[in-house]
Amino acid sequence: MTKTVLTYGTFDLFHVGHLNILKRLKEQGDRLIVGVSTDEFNAVKGKRPIVPFEQRIEIVQSIRYVDMAVPESNWEQKRLDIAKYDVGVFGIGDDWRGHFDDLEDKVEVVYLPRTSGISTTEMKRILSAFDERHVSELKRTLDSLSQIVKELS
Numbered sequence: 733m734t735k736t737v738l739t740y741g742t743f744d745l746f747h748v749g750h751l752n753i754l755k756r757l758k759e760q761g762d763r764l765i766v767g768v769s770t771d772e773f774n775a776v777k778g779k780r781p782i783v784p785f786e787q788r789i790e791i792v793q794s795i796r797y798v799d800m801a802v803p804e805s806n807w808e809q810k811r812l813d814i815a816k817y818d819v820g821v822f823g824i825g826d827d828w829r830g831h832f833d834d835l836e837d838k839v840e841v842v843y844l845p846r847t848s849g850i851s852t853t854e855m856k857r858i859l860s861a862f863d864e865r866h867v868s869e870l871k872r873t874l875d876s877l878s879q880i881v882k883e884l885s
Contacts, residue, residue: 735761738819738839740804743788744768744781749847751795756795756844757823765817766792767804776806814838 741752758764767791774781776802781788784795793801802813814835815820822835826843835841 734763735820736763736765736817737761737821737823738765738767738810738813738817739823740767740810741824742774742779742781743792744779744783746783746788746791752847753823753844754792754795754797754824757821757842760821760823760842763799764797765800765802765813765819766798767802767809767813769804770793773805810835811838846865 737757739753739757741750743766754764754766768785769777769779769787771781783791784836789801789803792798810822810832813819815838819839821842822832822839823842823844825846827846829843832841
């Protein structure tokens, strides 16, 4: 009998942490289904992804550990998908520990550790420092350095 694992996420700015959790989830069963949060659902959750939904789901579907990627459009979808896809394991990062314990009446719930040293939130925080003023300052500095190199040549 096939053991199906289900997870969900935004998967914005796809990084090795995302890859690691998908790999570890695939090891929990025979088939991995990944729900990718739509842009509209992310807005409900207060998130603003940088990468559009169509690209995020295409990236996730292209990962060799993923057997199927589906759009996630609301919180209630988890219970519906568990029944629809005959899911045996619901897995997600341990930063969500306790949030999905209510699903234990239908599936085994597994919280996996995150990859240390990387997170989409931290990547976005770092990128946000590069506002227009900083980019302009960086360009002026590079122009100055370029001029100095020309003068020394």
